[in-house]
Amino acid sequence: MRHARILDCTLRDGAYLVDKAFGENTQRGIIKGLIEAGIDIVELGFLQNEGFGEGKSVFKTPKEAAKYIPKDTTHTEFALMADFSRYDFKNLQDYDPTHRIQNIRLCFFKHERLESLKLIEAIKQKGYKIFIQPVDILGYSDIEILELIEIINKSIPYALSIVDTFGSMYIEDLHRIWALINHNLHQDIQIGFHSHNNLQLSSALSQEFIRMSQNKRNVIIDSTLNGMGRGAGNTCTELIALYMNQKFSYGYKLDRILDSIDIYIDPLKKQCTWGYNIPYYIAGMC
Template sequence: MSQIKLLDCTLRDGGYINDWNFGFQTIRSLIRKLIEAQVDYVEVGFLRNCEYNADKAVFNNCSEMIPILPDKRGNTKFTAMALHNKYDVEKLEDYDGDTIDAVRVTFHDYDIDEGLAFVKSVKEKGYQVFCNPINIMGYTDAQLLQIIDKVNQIKPYAFSIVDTFGSMMKEDLLRIYSLVEHNLNKDIIIGLHLHENLAQSYALAQEYIELQSGNRKSVIDASMFGMGRAPGNLCMELIMDYMNRKQEGHYNVNPVLDGIDEHIVHFKEIEPWGYNIAYALSAKYNLHRNYAEYLLEKGRLNAKQINQILSQIETNKKTVYDETYIEKIYLDFQSNIVDDSDTINVLKKKLDKKRIIVLAPGSSLSSYKDDIHKFINSGENVIISANFIPINYKIDFAFFSNARRYDAWKEQIDEKKCIISSNLLEEGRKAEFIVNYSDLSIDDNGRCDNCTIMLIKLLRKCGIQDIYIAGFDGYDEAGNNYIDTYMVSIHTKGKEENVRIKKYVDDLKDSMMNLIFLTPSKYE
């Protein structure tokens, strides 16, 4: 029989997808299918200081788990996970063999001693204890050896290699496993928990299995259909099948497949998980995934810029997400302060006594094309486009503040007619006019880096009060938002962005600017 066991963490790690609200009957059904599949360990959820809800896989104590656990369990054992600083260990009853058999304890690199003290407390209550340090890829070899030495003194049931940010490559696994295997007390089981940031979990699990000497027991974590906080986990159905083929495994895959079809597919339709660029980028720098999410959701940075910003994150900030910190780095990166006083003066002269028309890239530029052209032909204008080059309109200037948009049009841009904000200094250094990004994107009301708003603010700096605007339609979640489909992005905002931009438009009007909309707009 193989020394390698499988632990299903669907109800715990998968709970990040649905706030652990699987529903009481679904929780019971999944547990029974996993028992039928002969999975070695089933993690039933989190131990956490919470308000108990029978539909959620989160519990204050073991007594609250009794309704979901069947009497007939076969050889399957049950576990729950606790983050030491989110659970009062005094709530945990002494082990009695009637509920869970093990508790998995997690902690960060900055609170190791507190986490290990928690491990010791749980062990004293009679449970098997898994020691799961968060982000083992963030430890140096020396730090890893130090924690192993401390773990050996406590002697928990298992010590897990947890690739929290999914940044592990084959050579990393070989290095870390070698350190753990040769220095961890031989009676302590080694666990492995992988994530799918780099689409490597299945390959790494196979590599890990090949590394086993047979002299030590191991536990590999997986979840049904890989369910877990995006990008997800190792798929239980795949690793079960692999174990059956290569390790004389005893697993029955069919109940797991049935559970996926009956329950898990539904959750994935609501909140998908799987390989995603944001999580690949976060894994590249071994960062908390929210840093890459924050930058990608801006929808204004190209891949090179995102990489440049992520590479600046300090080691002591990588593990725990700090939105204030990443926002400052983002703003500093975008600013690239330049002296634009001469540029503003030149623009003032070019715009003086002209009728100013701003073309934003909304779909109304197409649907109201005849009306817009009629208005253009009725006077002497200076026409400025915002983050694009219109095909059916002749422009005098193109203003860009978005690196992605600039990249899309840079081959067609007339540099002598190009105005860029200074965050594009590297990409657009040949542009005739460069203006300060921070002056246009930040004011007393906060930050708004919408290109059209920034352009209106630039025109205000140039002494313009009356501005005619077309194509500034606003976001419609169910509609066609852009004049060209290439502009459509998963990062396009909805109602909240409309409210935010409307406030800026109103503030600009209050500052004595006269904004006249030539096409329908949610900002009128």
């Protein structure tokens, strides 16, 4: 089993830039390309109470998102993001193997954490693997992180992610938070990493995350095609896949990743922009 896997979240994090309306052809094309590239997990979009529409990566149930998944895929897993404040989890159906969406990512702000974490058992009982995605991990004190871990360890979700929401993390910050979480988190829980590129460190941080986790923990790295994401953008899927191929002998098919960028992502740059600039630098700095 790979100790590190890539989760591409272009259709979720990149969706902010296009009002979540990629269009059905683009959605299907991106998913197909990522599958053919060997990407481990593809996030299909959002679970929300409203904002649906044809060609939008917003869904009320996993069943609605499943229609975009090709029938002949076996190795790739699929995920949806559910924001605690924007989704009524009563709408979440029991896991259906025919839908092939195994993973639910639970996102919440710090002030919502205690109520949010009560949902772990309910989501697990519906048959899903659950990712815990606390917004802005640098906004937590060490004690608050330990308190979060203590609650999480009682329920054993699939993964807990280090989320650098404002792209303000340095390598030293990553080392500190990794050590704190890895030492105290139940060994069966994987650790994820989701970064933003406000200080132009997203790719370097993701590489360091893979290096320091080797032989210690199974991990998951979030990325997007060409770094597409709100504001300064994210770790680039093509960069982290290249790194993993060259340094750890993974077998991601870079030509298919680049094809997907050329066909589906580059045209979007005519209607929206992302990436490092001074305002996002100031946001990360502050």
